[in-house]
Amino acid sequence: MILLSIIELTNIKKTFGANRILDGISWQLNLGDKVALVGMNGSGKTTLLKIIARIMPPDSGKIRINDNIKVGYVPQQPEFDDSTILRDEISDQRIIELRQMIEQMELEMSNLKNNDIHLMEILNQYNMLCAEFESRDGYGYKAKLEKILDIMGFELTDLDKHINTFSGGQKSRIQLAKVLLQKPDVLLLDEPDSHLDLDALEWLEEFLYDYKGAFIIISHDRSLLEKVTNKTLELEFGRLNQYNGNYSYYADQRERQQKKQHYDYVNQQQEITHLKEAIESLQKWASRSSNPKLGRRVKSMEKRLDWIDPIEKPHKKSKMQLSFEFQKRSGEIVIEAISLSKRFDDHNLFSNLNFHIKWGEHVAIIGPNGSGKTTLIKILLGLDQQTSGYVNLGDNLIISYFDQEQKGLNNQKTIYNELEEDTKLTKNEAMYLLSKMLFKGEKAFKNVGELSGGERNRVMLSKLVYTKANLIVLDEPTNHLDIPSIEVLEDALIAFRGTVIFITHDRRLLSNVADRIIELKNGEVHLYPGGYDYYMMKNEAIEETAII
Structure with missing residues (x-):
């Protein structure tokens, strides 16, 4: 089989300060390659993607991209001109221009007689414009635009809103929608799933599975990588190792090679x-x-x-060490919600919610973006006020809360001070705990404001470990964590014998940790006594019944 390379990297090097991030990388992307780029936080994945996208230059080395290959790049942190409106930002301006030109020419031709000498000339131009319009899928563009907007959680009325009115998560979805509408030959995706709800995630998964071009994706969603990729690149110590299979194949082969x-x-x-x-x-x-x-x-x-040709000493990967213990058992009923409702002005978020959570249950709250998942958690914890209804907390509760907005962190403090001042740990105990969370030696004295998203999450998790709570509440704890850290967190939650309430879009975490699902959808609550796989099975059965 002849492989046709469309992008080729030769001896790419990149250094930041004293750190060599990319150390002579040579690799090629072929037609049909669907590649997962994996590695620890800080290993250089985003840097490599930016270099391929020609947004960041390498220190040395060459990048070759075939002529007529259109590359679309979705960054982790999108940048927009906030003064523009969504319609202008997301639309294909050439399609709009072509449509206007075609309409103008149709008007001109309607005013010409059949024997007019200019008619044939205008007709030739008209046919050329129509051919280009059709090649750009101009006739189906409006429907495609509306479909993607709907999937990404936007209304048609949002098209006339300024970009600065949207949240950071919405801006990420706008960037993804914009690139997908351009139909590039190669997609470079840097955590495109970060701000997607489960429905949008499943749509993205389907889209990438059917995608006819090539792509490289950085993602911490193992289920997504499992289903849509056929190659895995591991970036480690500045070098690339290629595995010719999806994430499970990579994980299995990697373990065998290490042994x-x-x-x-x-x-x-x-x-x-x-x-x-x-x-x-x-x-x-x-x-x-x-x-x-x-x-x-x-x-x-x-x-x-x-x-003797010396075998290189295997590099020992540092992995986060995490385990949750509780001081004492709570009562049998941990939380009870009675006729709970929440309303913002004229918008009814949810109403008449009734459920209870028992000791030892691991409960996932799921639902579309904006359905009220975080609001519900805050109401249960007394951090937000319900419009009506009651919340009863059980006896002997010790609660620890992981806030996805990380409001409990002070950017002016060091990591060590952040932990020391919020706990009663001695210096040695604090340093030992931080070392288990990959903050060893001088790293423990970095300012919180200088940390990456994944590092900030590990600081939050350090505090959770200390509290020895019997109820752990987590709001999107996997955001920005690398896959090895997500797997450590997953194992720790599975082993925890206390009660867990959590929100996540990580489907494998949902499958492996949750033994009960609370779904918020269209202002209603739906309870599922089994885990996420049971929830999926029940919903598939409902959809099949609806089709029949």
């Missing part, structure tokens, strides 16, 4: 040690004896030692 490398390295080190000891012993005997054979044996063994 083999460790086994081979240990065996080789034992062989080297044995040879050195044997040479040293023979040299002693040779110095006491006039036997030339001993000297020849020493030289032979030294040559053998020189010929």
Whole structure:
């Protein structure tokens, strides 16, 4: 099979300060490649994507992109001119221009007689414009635009709103919609799923699965990577390792390689040690004896030692260490909501919610963006006021809350001060806890304001560990965490014997952790006694019944 490369990287290097982020990367993207780019936070994934998109130059090396290949880039943090309106930002201006020109020419032709000498000239121009309009899918563009806007959670009335009226999450979705509408040959996607609800995530998954072009995606959603990719690139210590399969294939092969490398390295080190000891012993005997054979044996063994091609010592990946314990058990009923309603002005967020959560349950709250998930959690915790209804908290509750907005963090403090001042830990205890959360040595004294999103999340999780709460409430805890850290968090929540209430768009986390689902949709609450897989099964059955 002949592989046709459309993008080629040759010996790409990039350094920030004293840190070599990319160390001589050579790689090619072929037609039909659907690539997951994975690696720890800070490994350089976003930097590599920006270099491929030609937004950031490499220090050295070459990038070749085939002629006529259109590249679309979706950044992690979109930048817009806030003074523009959504319609102008998202629309294909050439299609609008073509439509106006076609309408103008149709008007001109209607005023010409059949024998007019200019008619044929105008008709030729008209046909050319129509051909370009059709090639750009101009006839289906409006329907496609409206569909994508709807999927991304926007109304048609939003088209005339200024960009500065939208939230950060909405701006991310605008950027994604804008690039998808351009129909590029290659998509470069930097965490496009960060601000999508479950419905939009499933749409993106379907879109990428059916996508005819090539793409490179950075995402922490393992379910998404599992279903839509056919190659995995791991960026580690400035180098790329390619695995010709999806995320599960990569994880399995990576583990096998690490075990083999460790086994081979240990065996080789034992062989080297044995040879050195044997040479040293023979040299002693040779110095006491006039036997030339001993000297020849020493030289032979030294040559053998020189010929050994040393196996690189396996790099030990630092992984977050996390476990939750509770001081004491709470009552059997942890939280009870009775006829709960919330209204903002003339908008009814939800009404007449009735449910209770029992000790030891791991409950996920799901629903579309804007359905009131975070508001519901804040009402349950007494951080927001309901319009009507009651919330009863159980006995002996010790609550720990992970706020996705991270309002509990002070950007002026160091990580160490942030933990020390909020806890009763000694310096040694605090430093030990922070080291388990990958803040070792001097890293513990970085200012919180300088931290990445993933690092800030780890600081929040450090505080949760200290509280020893029997009710853990988490609002989007996986945002900005790398996949290894998400898997550690997942294992810790599965092992926790207390009560958990959480909001997440990570479908694998939902499947593995939740044993009960509360869904908010269209102002109503739907309760599912099983986990996320049970919820999906029930909804598929409802959809099939509706079709019949």
